[in-house]
Amino acid sequence: MNETDPLGRLTGMTAEDFATQHWATAPLLRRAADLPGGGFADMLSPDAVDELVSQRGLRTPFLRMARDGxxxxxxxxxxxGGAGAEIADQVADDKLLAELAAGxxxxxxxxxxxxxxxxxLAGALARQLGHPVQVNAYLTPAQNTGFDPHYDVHxxxxxxxxxxxxxxxxAPVVDAPLRDQPWQDHRAAVAARAAEEPLIETVLEPGDVLYLPRGYLHSASALGELSGHLTIGVQPVTRAFLASRVLDLVSDDVELxxxxxxxxxxxxxxxxxxxxxxxxxxLHAAVDRLDDADVVATIAAAVGRHLSAGTRPAPLGPLAQLAAAERVSADDVVVLRPGLRCTLGGPGDRDGTVRLRLPDKSLNLPERLADAAARVVTGDPVTVAxxxxxxGLEADDAAVLVRRLLLEGVVVPA
Structure with missing residues (x-):
């Protein structure tokens, strides 16, 4: 998987072309022969699914099943889960087999x-798109339909x-629906639209990709054998989100x-x-009184918090981090943890400190380390030396900073 260009693998297009021609506006169908990467068996396979449901101890809500809509x-x-795993909702492989056999x-x-x-894949794609990403897999037995025609709000x-x-x-019955506008609220319109001639009717083969903006109705049926696909859901940050944050800024106006x-x-x-x-x-008067620069800064911070809540940085190994922190040397190379959102600036809680803001906490660093910390958060690898x-730091000061950032999960060994 191309860590720097997952969109290229999924669409065969540059990010710029995809953004202008399809993002949030138009479906895209790509055949395996037109895409790099040779399919998606490296992402998931029937053998991998068997491992997940029989050996990994999955629980709800990490899986569910549907039949006849x-x-x-x-x-x-x-x-x-039995002895040593006293939980009531662990997947039972034999019961799951019976469900699959029943369709x-x-x-x-x-x-x-x-x-x-x-x-x-999800982490790299979220970083490239700038919007949160989730991934589900759907495995449907031959000649069966998992869900009735519906649309997604992502x-x-x-x-x-x-x-x-x-x-x-x-085509959509609701253009660009928000999360509080699910298809179930428009069942009659969805059913009527689904009875019309489709915009696209096609069979997806292994390695094919289909992109659908939110709101497009879809349904799918397996043909002749077990069918499996990954669905990458992109939960976009919308102008409605920005509008709600602006309303937050003016809601305390006395006239309102x-x-x-x-x-x-x-x-x-x-x-x-x-x-x-x-x-x-x-509302008009209150919004017009807002300072544009202050509004942009405040709302950007709100969007950043929203993205931090909806995305996760790249995984790190706690034991490997601990070991790296214990043996920091001048030649060690570290890099900001991929996907970690953090900002540096403003006074800390104590005099002579600067604050490094992370998604769910803040770190107070000595002011003399501010420039070095700013270098780290650029995201470029750097040696401790x-x-x-x-x-202008002593070697011990640089090592102490790197050790703390390793232990806090801010940087990882490069």
Whole structure:
């Protein structure tokens, strides 16, 4: 997997071309012959699925099953883990086999957290797209359909890794739906649209890729044999998110805090006309009073927190980190942990310190180490010796900084 250009592997396009021609606007179908990488068996395979469900102790919600358009109860494919694993919802391989034999689709959820090749792909793709990514796998027995026609509230890349599956794609009934606009709220419209001629009807073979912006209706049926595909879900940050953050900034405006009138029916549209106009005017005035630079900085920080909550940096080995921290030497090379969002700046909690802000904590560093820490957070690899030499630090100071950053999971050995 190309760590620097996962989009190239998935689409055969440059990131710039994909952004202008397809991102969030138009489906894309790519055949295996037109893509680099030779398919996706390295990401997941039937043997890997067998290992996951029989040897890795998966629990709900990391898997679920569906049949005839309905989700199956967890009790139909889980049981107690037995001695030493006193949990009630561990996957039971024999029960799962019976479900598959009866035509159920197996959904492996959150593979971006449980299966190393998928973890790597999801992390690299999230960094390239700039939006959070999740990955599920769907395995459907021959001649079966896992889910009724529906749309997702996130963009998807479908990667066929085994078998064949027929897909039917229809235009949206809700353009660019948000997370609080699920397809179940539009069942009649979805059913009516799904009865029309599809925009795309195609069979995905191993190595094929289908990209669908959120809102596009889709359904899929396995053909002739077990079919498996990965679905990469991209959860975009939207303008609606920015708008909600702007509203947060002006919600304390005194005109917006005014009470509505008493002694009237507030459910009557005629009663609300005046106050709705006053509210709209107050919003306009409050937003116009905001300082653009302050707004951008504040909202950028909010987006950063949102992304930190929705993404995870590259995995690190706690034991390897501990060992590296115990033997820091001048020749060691370290690099910012890939995908870690952090900022350096502003005073710390104590005089003479500077704060390094991480997703769920902050570190106070001695002010004399600020320039060296700033060098680390650029993301470029650096040796301990160079870190000290470039920023006028004693060798011991550079080693102490690197040791702490290793123990805090900020840097990793390069």
């Amino acid at each position: 309905s989700v199956r109860p967890p009790s139909s494919y889980t049981r107690s 159920s689709t197996l959904v492996l959820q959150g593979l971006h957290r449980t299966w190393p090749p998928v973890v790597d 963009d998807v890349f479908v990667l066929q890794f085994t078998g064949r599956k027929r897909w039917r794609i229809h 805090r005014r009470s509505l009138p008493m002694g009237v029916d507030l459910g009557d549209p005629d009663v609300l006309v005046g106050d709705l106009k006053a509210t709209r005017d107050a 160079d870190l000290g030499r470039e920023h």
